[in-house]
Amino acid sequence: MTGALQAHPGMLVLARESRGLTQVDVAAAMTKMAPAGAAAVSQGYVSRAESGRLTVGEGRLESYAAALGYPPDLLCLDPQVSGVGVGLIHHRKRAALSASALRRIHAQLALVRLQMTGITQAASTANSPHRFPRVALDDLTTAKDAARQVRRAWDLPPGPVADVIASIEDAGGWVVVRNLGSELLDAVSQWDDLQVPLMLVNDHAPGDRCRFSVAHELGHLVMHAGPGTPSEQEKQADAFAAEFLMPAADIRKAFSDGVNLARLAELKRVWRVSMSALLRRALTLNAITEWQYRTVMVEMSALGYRTAEPVEVAPERPRHVRALVDSLLSVRGLTVDQAAACARLLPEDFKRLYVAGDRSLSPEPLRR
Helix, strand or coil: CCCCCECCHHHHHHHHHHCCCCHHHHHHHHHHHCCCCCCCCCHHHHHHHHHCCCCCEHHHHHHHHHHHCCCHHHHCCCCCCCCCCCCCEEEEECCCCCHHHHHHHHHHHHHHHHHHHHHHHHCCCCCCCCCCCCCCCCCCCCHHHHHHHHHHHCCCCCCCCCCHHHHHHHCCCEEEEECCCCCCEEEEEECCCCCCCEEEEECCCCHHHHHHHHHHHHHHHHHCCCCCCHHHHHHHHHHHHHHHHCCHHHHHHHHCCCCCHHHHHHHHHHHCCCHHHHHHHHHHCCCCCHHHHHHHHHHHHHCCCCCCCCCCCCCCCCCHHHHHHHHHHHHCCCCHHHHHHHCCCCHHHHHHHHHCCCCCCCCCCCCC
16 A cells, blocks of 8 residues: 555655666656646656655555556655665776766665665664774875775785775675666775665676776775865875785885796786776885886787777675575575565566666666
8 A cells, every 4th residue: 555655755866866767757657647638747847756745645645656667656755765875986987977866876776775785684784883984194194004904994904905895795794786777887885884884886897897996996985085186086095005005014025036927917917907907006015117017008908908808807795695585585485575575666677776686777768
């Protein structure tokens, strides 16, 4: 029964943006679903609904939810009260990513938090206290210091990190891999100190780049509790990722004889980061000169390594989400429809997102 339910304006916006739809798209979809002879739904109606100037309830709520592809009860949640407000978000993206695409991905991140919260609660799994430290940077504490603190806090052994995503999950964070519909963004993350640190990772990136992007986002979560200068924070997150994945104390000796392409390929297999990241690390540690760095970069460009490097690194995948869903379906005995309701998703979306192997939901507008 949805007669007493009323849509929340903020959730109407969030749900629409998560689908990559415009107000015109939503109005057209609702019009298409309307009974024969019914008046067309206008873009103005959607605009007024999203601004709170009119109430969406009863029959209109059903058609509105169908147009967006979500259960009606999702649209009635207050994003802030439900803990899915966008808040402060960090992301590793390229400048060419459009504002609308970024809004879509941010909205997806907010709804992923709601889905994960529902799945966790339904699985009767209490969130253990996470082990994410906050490290405030100052004149004496650098991003490299922050990376070392995290490695110590998580009891990571010297050398390469075996699995970055598994390390984050073991520390109590949530990592979800999705098709984010763009190659211009690798990952987004959010942590407000009140909820579980959350990271949404794009599934398009090669394994080596994905590891660096995830470590980069981890740096944001640990070091940047509030807004700051974006360019400075990006540099700090890169420095954190470099030290977290390639600790100076452990990797410096790998460059003792200089660096060439063959050596970079060999090191890539060991450290599972890109050859270009290893080369930058060698320069940062003063293991090679600027001239050597530029010479190798020219060679890499001539061979096309700047766009497609040799030596494939297997992508890392989260395990915590799958374990929770398996618990719902196998241990607790919920049907897919019941589990989908816990996540505030339609059954077909829940199956694509959380049941069908590693396949992930495409963010394209819904097929009509």
